[in-house]
Amino acid sequence: MNSPLPAGWLGSRAETTGRVQGMAFSEEQLEGMLRRVLIPVEPNPQFVVRLRGRLVHVRGGDGPTLWTMVAIGVGLMLVVAAWMGLALRLILALVGAFGLLSQRRSAGATSRALR
Amino acid sequence: MDAPDLELVRRAATDAEAFGQLYERHVRKIYNYIYYRTGDHHDAEDLTARVFQRALRHVGGFQDMGVPFSAWLYRIAHNLVANWHRDRSRRPVVPLEDHLVLTPGSQHPESLAMAREAGEDLLELVRRLPEDRQQLLILKFAERLSNAEIGQIMGRTEGAIKSLYHRTLSSLREEVERKQAEGRSAGLGEHG
Numbered sequence: 666m667n668s669p670l671p672a673g674w675l676g677s678r679a680e681t682t683g684r685v686q687g688m689a690f691s692e693e694q695l696e697g698m699l700r701r702v703l704i705p706v707e708p709n710p711q712f713v714v715r716l717r718g719r720l721v722h723v724r725g726g727d728g729p730t731l732w733t734m735v736a737i738g739v740g741l742m743l744v745v746a747a748w749m750g751l752a753l754r755l756i757l758a759l760v761g762a763f764g765l766l767s768q769r770r771s772a773g774a775t776s777r778a779l780r
Numbered sequence: 781m782d783a784p785d786l787e788l789v790r791r792a793a794t795d796a797e798a799f800g801q802l803y804e805r806h807v808r809k810i811y812n813y814i815y816y817r818t819g820d821h822h823d824a825e826d827l828t829a830r831v832f833q834r835a836l837r838h839v840g841g842f843q844d845m846g847v848p849f850s851a852w853l854y855r856i857a858h859n860l861v862a863n864w865h866r867d868r869s870r871r872p873v874v875p876l877e878d879h880l881v882l883t884p885g886s887q888h889p890e891s892l893a894m895a896r897e898a899g900e901d902l903l904e905l906v907r908r909l910p911e912d913r914q915q916l917l918i919l920k921f922a923e924r925l926s927n928a929e930i931g932q933i934m935g936r937t938e939g940a941i942k943s944l945y946h947r948t949l950s951s952l953r954e955e956v957e958r959k960q961a962e963g964r965s966a967g968l969g970e971h972g
Contacts, residue, residue, distance in 0.1 A: 692949045695956065702899045703906075703921035708811040712825050716807070720832055721800040 785849040793840035802839075803832055806850055809923055810857050816918045817861040819907070827864060831857045847932050854933040858915065905955045913948040916941065 783798075785805070791798035810831055815824040834856050842852060906917055912934065919930045927941045934941065 690953070690956075692946075692953065695949055695953050698898075698902055699906075699917060699921050702902050703816065703918060705808075705812050705922055705924070706815050708808060708815075708825065708828065709821070712828075713807055716829050716832065717800055717803055719829075720803055720836055721796045 786844055789839060789842050789849050792836075799836055799839060802835075802849065806853055807832070809850065810853055812922055813854060813918055814857055814861060816922050817857075817914065818864065823864065827857070827860050830860055834860075848929075851929075851932040854919075855935075858933075862911070901959060902956070905952060905959065908955070909948065909952065913944065913951075916944055916948060920945065 783801070785802065788798045788802050792802060807828065811824055811828045814827045814831070815821065818824055818827065831853060835853060842849065906914060909917070915934065916930060919925045919933060920927075925933075927945070928938045931938045931941045936944070
């Protein structure tokens with residue numbers, strides 16, 4: 666950064682005492698400079714209202730917490746396991762039904778052959 | 781009469797409206813603090829939202845240990861800003877043209893430009909200070925807090941804050957003078 670602090674901005678004392686630009690100045694003058702630079706800033710009113718709505722009506726609106734994620738994960742696993750159990754039972758039932766059918770067919774064919 | 785912060789804090793864990801009142805009281809100060817620490821309005825909005833979301837999640841666990849609720853919020857803000865700087869690993873840039881107040885009587889365009897430039901220079905020097913000194917100056921000037929209040933936020937005694945403040949002013953003054961000397965020698969180099 667190349668731009669120096671101009672003497673006029675340092676405060677009236679530096680000018681009225683006839684000091685040369687850039688000479689030492691007091692802590693009070695520095696405090697005055699800081700007061701002029703570090704002024705309070707206001708947030709956008711729309712942002713303030715929107716955030717209040719999110720906090721008060723949605724109670725956070727910050728997405729799910731870690732425990733919520735864990736609960737959702739465990740719930741999903743249980744649902745998948747339950748579906749897999751059901752699917753296995755269905756497959757077993759189908760295989761059993763096919764087995765019975767083929768057994769009956771083969772029994773029918775044997776009795777016909779004996780007659 | 782408005783309810784004191786502590787009473788609202790006790791209700792806030794279950795009463796959304798109580799938290800809303802706390803939010804209304806403190807959002808501007810927290811935003812102001814974060815704005816000067818990040819130098820950007822969008823980042824300040826994002827981090828302010830995160831401060832209050834975190835506060836909402838943990839307000840039930842807030843215990844009255846003699847530290848005001850505002851100090852608790854400032855500490856959350858301080859931690860989030862520190863993480864933000866760590867994540868980004870960059871120096872903040874404050875868009876001064878948005879808010880810089882100019883000295884009375886400096887209405888001439890050239891004076892305005894000089895004052896603006898000087899303000900930018902000073903803020904740049906403030907931003908080069910260690911984190912705790914930046915925090916102290918922002919809380920003192922932008923937030924207009926007393927040494928005792930700053931001490932509660934920074935977890936130090938009033939005396940320690942006073943001492944840190946004087947050390948900060950002293951080092952900042954040296955930096956300003958060094959900057960001026962550099963500017964003068966650069967000017968002489970250009971003209972000579």
